[in-house]
Amino acid sequence: MSLPDHRPAxxxxxxxxxxxxxxxxxxxxxxxxxxxETPADTIAVAAGDDACEVDATEIPAGTHEFEVTNEGSRVTxxxxxxxxxxxMGEVENIAPGLxxxxxxxLPAGEYETAxxxxxxxxxxxxxxxxxxxxxxxxxxxxxxGAAVDYQRYVQSQTAALTERTAAFADAVRAxxxxxxxxxxxxxxxxxxxxxxxxxxxxxxxxxxxxREGDQxxxxxxxxxxxxxxxxxxxxDISGMGPYADRLQQDxxxxxxxxxxxxxxxxxxxxxxxxxxxxxxxxxxxxxxxRYSHTDLWDFAANLEGSQAAVQALxxxxxxxxxxxxxxxxxxxxxxxxxxxxxxxxxxxVLHDQLTQDQLKGLxxxxxxxxxxxxxxxxxxxxx
Amino acid sequence: xxxxxxxxxxxGLSRRRVLxxxxxxxxxALAGGAAGGLIxxxxxxxxTGTVPAAHGAVPFTGAHQAGIVTPAQDRLHFVxxxxxxxxxxxxxxxxxxxxxxxxxxxxxxxxxxxGAVAGSPHAPPDDTGExxxxxxxxxxxxxxxxxxxxxxxxxxxxxxxxxxxxxxxxELPPFPGDQLDPATSGGDLCIQACANDPQVAVHAVRNxxxxxxxxxxxxxxxxxxxxxSSTTADQVTxxxxxxxxxxxNNLKAEDPSGLDRFVWVDPADSGGDWLAGGSYLVxxxxxxxxxPWDTSSLREQEQTIGRAKGSGAxxxxxxxxxxxDFTARVDGGFAVPxxxxxxxxxxxxxxxxxxxxxxxFVDGSDGLGRLDxxxxxIAFQRDPETGFVQVQRNLRADALNEYIxxxxxxxxxxxxxxxxxxxxxxxxxxxx
Ligand code: HEM
Numbered sequence: 160m161s162l163p164d165h166r167p168a169x170x171x172x173x174x175x176x177x178x179x180x181x182x183x184x185x186x187x188x189x190x191x192x193x194x195x196e197t198p199a200d201t202i203a204v205a206a207g208d209d210a211c212e213v214d215a216t217e218i219p220a221g222t223h224e225f226e227v228t229n230e231g232s233r234v235t236x237x238x239x240x241x242x243x244x245x246x247m248g249e250v251e252n253i254a255p256g257l258x259x260x261x262x263x264x265l266p267a268g269e270y271e272t273a274x275x276x277x278x279x280x281x282x283x284x285x286x287x288x289x290x291x292x293x294x295x296x297x298x299x300x301x302x303x304g305a306a307v308d309y310q311r312y313v314q315s316q317t318a319a320l321t322e323r324t325a326a327f328a329d330a331v332r333a334x335x336x337x338x339x340x341x342x343x344x345x346x347x348x349x350x351x352x353x354x355x356x357x358x359x360x361x362x363x364x365x366x367x368x369x370r371e372g373d374q375x376x377x378x379x380x381x382x383x384x385x386x387x388x389x390x391x392x393x394x395d396i397s398g399m400g401p402y403a404d405r406l407q408q409d410x411x412x413x414x415x416x417x418x419x420x421x422x423x424x425x426x427x428x429x430x431x432x433x434x435x436x437x438x439x440x441x442x443x444x445x446x447x448x449r450y451s452h453t454d455l456w457d458f459a460a461n462l463e464g465s466q467a468a469v470q471a472l473x474x475x476x477x478x479x480x481x482x483x484x485x486x487x488x489x490x491x492x493x494x495x496x497x498x499x500x501x502x503x504x505x506x507x508v509l510h511d512q513l514t515q516d517q518l519k520g521l522x523x524x525x526x527x528x529x530x531x532x533x534x535x536x537x538x539x540x541x542x
Numbered sequence: 543x544x545x546x547x548x549x550x551x552x553x554g555l556s557r558r559r560v561l562x563x564x565x566x567x568x569x570x571a572l573a574g575g576a577a578g579g580l581i582x583x584x585x586x587x588x589x590t591g592t593v594p595a596a597h598g599a600v601p602f603t604g605a606h607q608a609g610i611v612t613p614a615q616d617r618l619h620f621v622x623x624x625x626x627x628x629x630x631x632x633x634x635x636x637x638x639x640x641x642x643x644x645x646x647x648x649x650x651x652x653x654x655x656x657g658a659v660a661g662s663p664h665a666p667p668d669d670t671g672e673x674x675x676x677x678x679x680x681x682x683x684x685x686x687x688x689x690x691x692x693x694x695x696x697x698x699x700x701x702x703x704x705x706x707x708x709x710x711x712x713e714l715p716p717f718p719g720d721q722l723d724p725a726t727s728g729g730d731l732c733i734q735a736c737a738n739d740p741q742v743a744v745h746a747v748r749n750x751x752x753x754x755x756x757x758x759x760x761x762x763x764x765x766x767x768x769x770x771s772s773t774t775a776d777q778v779t780x781x782x783x784x785x786x787x788x789x790x791n792n793l794k795a796e797d798p799s800g801l802d803r804f805v806w807v808d809p810a811d812s813g814g815d816w817l818a819g820g821s822y823l824v825x826x827x828x829x830x831x832x833x834p835w836d837t838s839s840l841r842e843q844e845q846t847i848g849r850a851k852g853s854g855a856x857x858x859x860x861x862x863x864x865x866x867d868f869t870a871r872v873d874g875g876f877a878v879p880x881x882x883x884x885x886x887x888x889x890x891x892x893x894x895x896x897x898x899x900x901x902x903f904v905d906g907s908d909g910l911g912r913l914d915x916x917x918x919x920i921a922f923q924r925d926p927e928t929g930f931v932q933v934q935r936n937l938r939a940d941a942l943n944e945y946i947x948x949x950x951x952x953x954x955x956x957x958x959x960x961x962x963x964x965x966x967x968x969x970x971x972x973x974x
Contacts, residue, residue, distance in 0.1 A: 425664065490756060519759070523626055527756025537665030 200224070201260075204274070206253065207231040211274030211283035220267045220291030225250075227274075228258040233505060236275040238282065239263055243488055245470035246312055251278075251319035251349070267291035277505035278345070279459070281495075298542055301474040306421045309471035313353050316464075317414040320349035324410045328403035331386055331396055340390050344448075344456035344506065347383060350410075351460035354437060355430025355468065356417045363413045367406065370446070381405055384450075391450035424472060428536035431468035434461040435529045443522050445510040455507030458521070459498060466491050469535060480538045483531065490528040497524040596738055599678035602648045604959040605819050606806065609682030610897065610922050611795040613774045615736040618766030618901040619743040620825065620918065621751065622729025622952055623758040625691065630701045634972050636757045640685070640733075640750055641966040650678035653749035670752070672745050679739040683746055685967045686823045686954025689713055691730040706971060708813025710822065710925045711955045717934055719943055726762040726827065726950040734823070734920070740767065762950070764827060766901020766918045773899060779854060779862065783830050783902050783915055784945070786847050787854030790862055791888070793897040804895045804929070805922050807955075816970035819958030821922045824930040827903075827950035830916040835945045846941040848882030856884065866890075881941040892933045897922040916946070926953050 201224045205212040208231035225248075227237040232255055239247040239261070247270065248263030267289050273282030323346035330338035350357065350368065357364050365373060367382045374380050381402055389396045422430060441447040442458040469476075469487060476484045497520050501508040513521075600608045625633055643653045652658055654668025661667050692707035694700055713728070733750060737743040744765075751760055770782040771789030775796045782788040793800050802808075809818040835843070844851055854862035858870030858877025866888055870877040878885050889895045899922060904915040923929025937943070957968055 428664075493756070523759040524756075530752065530755040533666045537662040540664035541662055 201226050204228065204237055204272070205230050206235045206237060206274040206276065208233060208276050209283070211237075211272065211285065213272045213285055213287065216286065217288045217290060218265070220265060220289050222262065222264045225261040225263065225272075226258060227253055227261065229253045229255050231255060231276050233277045236278050236282075237261060238273045238275070239265070239287070240271045240273060241268060241470075241473075243470055243473055243484070244466065244491075245308075245473050246315075246467055248311070249315050251315060252322055265289045278348075279502060279505055280499070298475060298478065301478070302424045302472075302539070302542070305424050305427060305471040305475060309427055309468060310421050312467045312471065313356050313420070314418050316349045316353045317417050320346065320353075320410060321414050323349060324407055327386075328407045331390075331403040332400045334396060336390060336394055336396060339386070339396065340451070343383070343387060343390065343451060344453040347448075347453075348456055348460040350383070351437075351457045352464035352467070353417065354461070354464065355426070355433050356420055356422065357413055358433075359420065360413055360416050363409055363416075366409045367413065370449070382409070384448075387448065387450050424475070424539045425536055427468045427472055428539050431465045431535060432529065432532050434465035434468070435525055435532055437461045438525050439522070439529065442510075443518055443525065448510070452509040452511045453507070454510040455498070455501055459507065462491075462494060462498065465532065469532060472535065472539060475542075476535065476538060479542065480534075483534055483538060487528075487531045487535075490524070490531050494521075494524040494528050497521055597677035597679050599649050600680050600682050602645050602683075603961060603965070606959045607682075607684045607820070607956055608648070608959070609684035609734055609736055610805070610821055610899070610956070611773050611801065612680070612682050612736070613777055613795070614769040614771055614789070614899055615680050615682070615738045616767075616769055617737055617740040617743050618769075618918065619735045619740070619747045619763065620766070620920075621733050621735070621747050621763040622688070622761045623731040623733075623754065624761045625700070625730045625757065626759045627757050628700045630972070632757050633701060634968075636754050637685075637968045637972070638966045639753045641960060643749060643753055644683040644746070644967075645960075647673075647746045647749065648678060648681045648683060650676075650681075653746075653753070670745065670748055672748075673742055676739055676742055676745075679737040679742040681735065681737040681742050681746055683750070684734040684736075684823075684956055686732040686734070686956040687711075687968065687971070688729045688731060688952065688954050690728060701972075703971065706813065706816065708807075708811070708817055708955060710812055710927060711953070714824065714926065714931060714951055714953050717948070718938060719948070720951070721947050721949055722951050723949055726764075728952050729761045729954070731758060732823070732825075732952065732954045740765070764825075764903060764918050765905075766903050768902040770900045770902055770917055771898045773897065782917055783832065783904075784835055784843070784847070786843075786849060786851055787862060788900075789898065790849070790854050791866070791884075793895050800895065801897070804924055805897050807924055811924070813955070817955055817957060820956045821897075821924065822926045822929065823954045823956050824919075824921045824923070824926055825950070825952045825954075826919040826930075826948050828916045828919050829914065829947045829949050831945050831947070832913045832915050838945075845879050845882060846945070848878045848884030857882075879941070881939055883937070883940050883942040886936050886940050887933055892936045894928050894932050896929045896933060916949075922956075 200218070202218070203214040204225050204227040206227055206229050213225075225237065225239070227235075227250055229235045234255070235253050236249060236251050237253065237259075238249045241247050247265060248261050250259045250261045253259050270287040270289060271284045272287050273284045275282035323342065327339060327342040327346040330342055357367070365382075368384070369380065369382055370384050371380050371388065383406065385402050386396070386399050386406070389399050438458050438461045442454040442461065445452065445454050447457050448454045469491075473484065501513065501517070596613075600612055602608060627633060647653055652669035656662075656665075656668045658667045658669040658671035658674055689707070689711050691701070692699070692703045692711070733747065735743040735746045737746070747763065769780050769789075771792050772779050773789075773792065773794055775794050777789075779787040779790050793804055795801075805821050807817045807820050807822075808814055811818070838846075840851060844857060848866075849856055853860070855864055856866040856878060858867060858872055859865070866878065866884060868876065868878055868885060868888075868890065885891060898920070900917050900919040902915070903918050904913055906914055908914045921930045957971060960967060
């Protein structure tokens with residue numbers, strides 16, 4: 160299978176990494192275009208509730224700016240995918256009426272654009288052809304690219320995490336129980352997608368995402384789940400203001416750290432597997448969101464995060480073990496299909512409404528997917 | 543596999559007993575009501591050279607699958623699977639991978655070519671490792687295909703096998719008193735893992751389950767900790783959880799004509815084109831109501847079974863292997879009550895014979911302080927209808943029913959043995 164070239168081939172790997180980081184600073188969901196990088200052009204995207212009109216179907220290789228206007232009634236996202244749903248760039252969290260821009264560098268190849276009204280599902284897709292010369296990358300180049308690629312993904316998530324956590328915290332502080340309940344699983348989505356990065360910062364993770372009973376002696380129970388408990392168990396969040404403040408601070412701190420972090424390819428591979436273990440041990444069992452039962456939001460987010468990590472390694476894996484890539488693609492698709500049965504509106508069926516049989520179906524597909532993804536690390540390491 | 547394979551056990555097999563068994567012929571038992579072979583059988587006490595638990599390897603290839611007439615090992619891990627793909631090729635790939643892993647593990651080797659500790663440090667090992675340093679422990683792995691593999695419960699022919707389903711392979715009929723849990727019954731595939739070390743059996747199942755990820759999903763599984771039957775003449779008869787010797791009068795390896803008649807599928811039988819040399823496997827998880835049994839009198843217990851609890855002798859006889867005599871009288875009545883288990887199950891009255899290969903289990907307690915214990919009953923036969931079903935129908939009036947409950951049920955067709963290095967489980971079914 161021939162690969163689209165994902166990176167300018169003439170630049171040495173190091174200079175290349177520097178360039179892309181400069182780029183990612185601008186495409187982490189921010190509204191401004193990058194200083195220094197002049198986009199070749201601006202491509203308008205009209206994102207509706209049932210439509211996603213991209214103003215171009217064929218563009219030359221280079222850096223492009225997509226200007227995404229949400230003309231619909233639901234919050235939306237916009238993605239540019241390379242083969243196998245490898246995320247080349249994305250803007251999250253575009254509220255109705257807003258316009259946001261995405262700066263993305265696209266080497267020659269076949270891509271897909273997608274709007275995701277309601278922020279769930281495969282989205283409304285259209286093909287996008289990028290013309291020009293494509294060049295073969297060395298193994299080292301494609302692995303170096305993986306780290307940069309994934310960092311770009313993390314930054315897009317942290318931007319949305321910051322915003323959504325702020326909105327959640329605002330609702331909690333305002334005593335808006337229904338508003339906070341609606342925002343809880345959405346803010347967590349961005350968190351759950353990048354958990355392998357978050358876990359690197361050992362002491363912050365438990366403060367943000369610790370479950371009741373996990374705390375050390377004398378340590379307060381803080382974070383998402385503390386507020387979740389108040390929201391769903393008693394519905395009384397009058398004392399939750401300080402916890403909302405604290406959550407927002409901790410998230411800001413971890414976001415600052417995460418944005419600076421690059422994972423090496425082995426960490427990426429292990430992170431992809433770890434996210435699936437999260438699903439198997441926390442989400443399928445309903446342990447993660449034991450008060451709200453919104454575990455399937457986290458399930459979907461872990462799955463997407465795992466896929467993003469694998470896809471960052473894709474250019475390398477395609478060369479090193481194409482059979483494994485095919486198997487992983489198939490099993491991601493099977494798991495998504497299995498999960499897709501439980502979509503409810505813009506969200507998911509609650510965990511406590513799933514039957515044992517339904518949970519078993521989910522569990523089976525995660526088990527199979529994990530067997531495949533667990534083999535990526537060795538392929539990366541045995542290079 | 544038609545012979546015991548452990549040297550130690552063969553050493554314990556006396557010519558006298560072999561001859562006795564060869565002469566037995568279950569046909570004779572049917573006609574005459576007394577199995578002549580039983581007479582020559584020495585009691586467990588004088589069985590010489592009996593090895594405590596054998597640890598060698600049982601050959602994986604042969605005309606029949608191992609694990610049927612192989613001397614019943616002490617431990618069981620039985621697992622039933624649902625096939626979760628509709629893709630025939632994927633299923634075939636798993637069957638091939640399973641065959642290779644089974645070939646290795648039954649020889650005492652790791653499940654995969656790299657092994658538990660020799661592979662890449664970054665890769666999950668292709669063997670899970672808990673059997674490192676353990677001998678083969680007579681591990682046998684026996685595969686079976688359930689009716690739903692051929693036609694799913696809702697009538698779909700998922701793998702193009704419907705036309706090859708033998709007439710004898712269908713769900714068992716309901717029996718009075720059944721308390722079956724559908725979740726732990728049935729299955730598209732099964733694997734029976736038997737070994738003399740429980741860890742070896744569990745290791746085998748665990749590694750096969752892993753190899754099947756994405757294609758098959760465990761439907762239910764059962765551990766058994768002690769055999770409740772003998773399948774060769776030289777084995778000491780074990781006791782079941784009711785304290786009775788169990789397996790005394792069983793079809794055994796030394797009776798090839800009985801096996802041909804009652805256990806092995808014949809080429810002329812339905813499905814014989816791929817199943818000849820195979821057998822049908824019936825499982826019943828039977829809860830044994832330990833507490834009421836334990837508080838019943840010894841006399842009541844013996845009248846229920848029809849044999850003496852200590853010696854295992856049929857009531858009215860002296861030695862364990864004395865022939866059952868239903869005409870024998872004690873105190874003016876028949877020695878063996880007409881409602882006793884042995885009376886009703888014996889070939890004379892059941893009109894047939896089966897090879898029993900069950901295991902005791904204790905799955906903890908039931909939340910009411912009672913042991914969740916019983917027998918995981920396994921029977922092999924040439925046709926379930928004239929095997930298990932016929933016997934079980936005859937047990938309708940069995941006094942034992944008061945003390946037992948059937949809680950799960952399954953039936954599988956076990957193909958013949960894997961012939962050689964290139965052969966794989968189910969080849970004749972899928973490739974033929
Ligand atoms: C928990 C349930 C059961 C217990 C505790 C039990 C116990 C026994 C015992 C103690 C014997 C006498 C020893 C021997 O000859 O092996 C026996 C014999 C036998 N049992 Fe069972 N059994 C059970 C279930 C069944 C079932 C479900 C079947 C078949 C439908 C069955 C069929 C037989 C047969 C065919 C014999 C041999 C009878 C003979 O030829 O004399 N048993 N069983």
